Amino acid sequence: MIRAVTPADHDAIWAILEPVIRAGETLAIPRDMTRQTALSLWLSPDRTVRVLEEDGAVLGVFYVRANQSGGGAHVANAGYVVAQGATGRGVARRMCAASLDLARELGFRAMQFNFVVASNVRAVALWQVMGFAVVGRLPGAFAHPGLGDVDALVMFRAL
Template sequence: MQIRSATPADAAAIWAIIGPTIRAGETYTLDRDMSEAEALAYWFGAGKAVFVAEADGAILGTYYLRANQAGGGAHVANAGYVTGAQASGRGVARAMCLHSLEQAKMRGFQAMQFNFVVSSNVRAVGLWESMGFEIVGRLPAAFEHPVEGRVDALVMYRTL
């Protein structure tokens, strides 16, 4: 597997990965009905570096990296990751997280923060913890899960 910067030619493959995740509404605070164009505009938004993980010519996952906040918070990175359903359980998210931590360091960030990790996404929470992230905050019932109802959102953080 290799991870590289995304190009405009990757848009259809990225949509094929992020579209089902957005539609499911279980992990991102995005409008489940947003259009492909809106979703790609969000993913490739200003200030974001976008990457794809690929193997054998197929894109398996994607992530973006950005400053978590402007001004006084710009030394802390933020990232969002989505692995394609066909690549689940193959270490793609772990590889993308490791890559993002390296990229964040190279770009001068001092830490990384995930602002809103849905607590029912136990695989992600466990993965982030195994990568050195700590839960530093809990937002009670902050996420309306389409199946589980209101669940907590976690703030996770680690230094680089």
């Protein structure tokens, strides 16, 4: 089930976000980010946030927001994080599909991912299956903790 976030979900969301933030391999945010700062960022008022829940457990969280304001406000942006124990179960695919539907409902006409870490090959492949094309490459833009500087991709699709 995909549903809107409630305050009761904050602990589960932090449990999903914290290991990903600490690993520093996929999100371009500080690895030492606090719980309060992370939740404030992820749940900020400019984002429409949803969780994917199965059997009462939150397995993933995603948001949709405007990528830019003004003349770029018709293009959505989204972010996704899957719980560590839920990888390989189609959670990211279901959240992406739901985010595309949500973006359409919110009136967006396209979606853009601004900074997909190229070494996150599973995500890149999934986004391509979901209809996103790589439209830009930022050489060495992400300081990966284990691989050094890796490229970041800009990915886009019409809705």
